[in-house]
Amino acid sequence: MVQMAQRLLLKRFLSLPGRCLTSQVQSFSSLSVKCAQTHVPHFTTLPFSRSTKFTTAARQFSTSSSHRVTFSVQNKDDFQERVIESEIPVVVDFHAQWCGPCKILAPRLEKAVAKHQGKVLMAKVDIDDNTDLALEYEVSAVPTVLAMKNGCVVDQFVGVKDDDQVEAFLNKLIGPQTT
Template sequence: MATRLLARRIWSVSVKDFRRFPVAVSSSSLYSSSPNPSLRPQHFLSRTCSLPLISYRGVSFNVQDQEDFTERVINSELPVVIDFHAQWCGPCKILGPRLEKAIAKQEGRVTMAKVDIDEHTDLAIEYGVSAVPTVIAMRDGDIIDQFVGIKDEDQLDSFVKKLIGQ
C-alpha cells in the first residue's frame, strides 16, 4: 500500500514541484536511507533531471520606455535585433523563441530588444511598424535590415550573421 501511494505521488509531481528540489542534492542521496530498494525512485528522478531546460532569457530584454530604448538600443555598442511584437499575436509567439535561439548562438556578439507595440505605440509608429511581428536589425543606431512575419531558423541565423558582419 505504501509503495502504491509513493508511486502515485511520484507520477503526479508537476514540473513546478521539480523547481523546488535543490540542484546540489542527487536523487541517490534523497532516498539512500530507505531500506526498501523499490521505494527509491532514482530512475525516475534521473530521467527528469536530464531533460533539456533551455532558456535564452540572458540574450534579450524588454524595453521599458523611450529612455530605456535610447540607452540600451540606440546607444548600444553591440548590434541589436529589435522584436516588435504583441501579446495577442500568434506568429509573434512562434517567432520570439526562434529569434532568441538565433541570438544565443552568437554568444554575446549581438543582443535582442523586445518591444510590445501595445505598451510602446510611439516606438512602433516611429519605426513604421504596421504589422507584427516586425524585426529590425540595428547597429550603431542605424537600421541595417528588417523583415515582417515568421522566418525559419536558417533564415534567422543568416539575418543575425548579416548584422554582425559574418
C-alpha cells in the same frame, strides 16, 4: 489576482538593467513589507548584489547582466539607452501578446541570438505598451524585426521566418559566427 500582481512585479523588477537594480531595492523591499502586513504571500528578499538570486518555491532567477542578451524595452528612454546607444548590434523584435506569429518567431530569434554568445543583443518591444516606438519605426504589422547597428536600422523583415532565414539575417548584421 495577488499571485498575478506578484509575477508582474517580479517580471518588471528582473527586466531592469543591472545598474538600476540597486536603486529599486528599497521599493521592492517596502512592497514585500506591505504584503507581509496584509497577510499576502511575498517573495523572500535576500542581500542584494549585482548577481542576486530571487528564490520562489518553483524557480530561481538571476539578474546578472552578463548573461542577459535578451531584454524587454520598458519605454522610449530605455530604448534610447539600451538599443540606440548600444555598441553591440541589436535585433529589435516588435511584437504583441495577442499575436500568434510573434509567439512562433520569438523563440527562434532568442535561440539564434543566444547562439552568437553576446555578439548581438535582442530587444523585445511590445507594441501595445510602446506605441510611440512602433509609430516612430513605422511598424505596420507584427512581428516586425529590425537589425540596428550604431543606432541605425540596417535591415528588417516582417513575419515569421524559419531558423535558417533568422540565422542568415543575424549573419548579415554581425558576420558569420566562427566556432
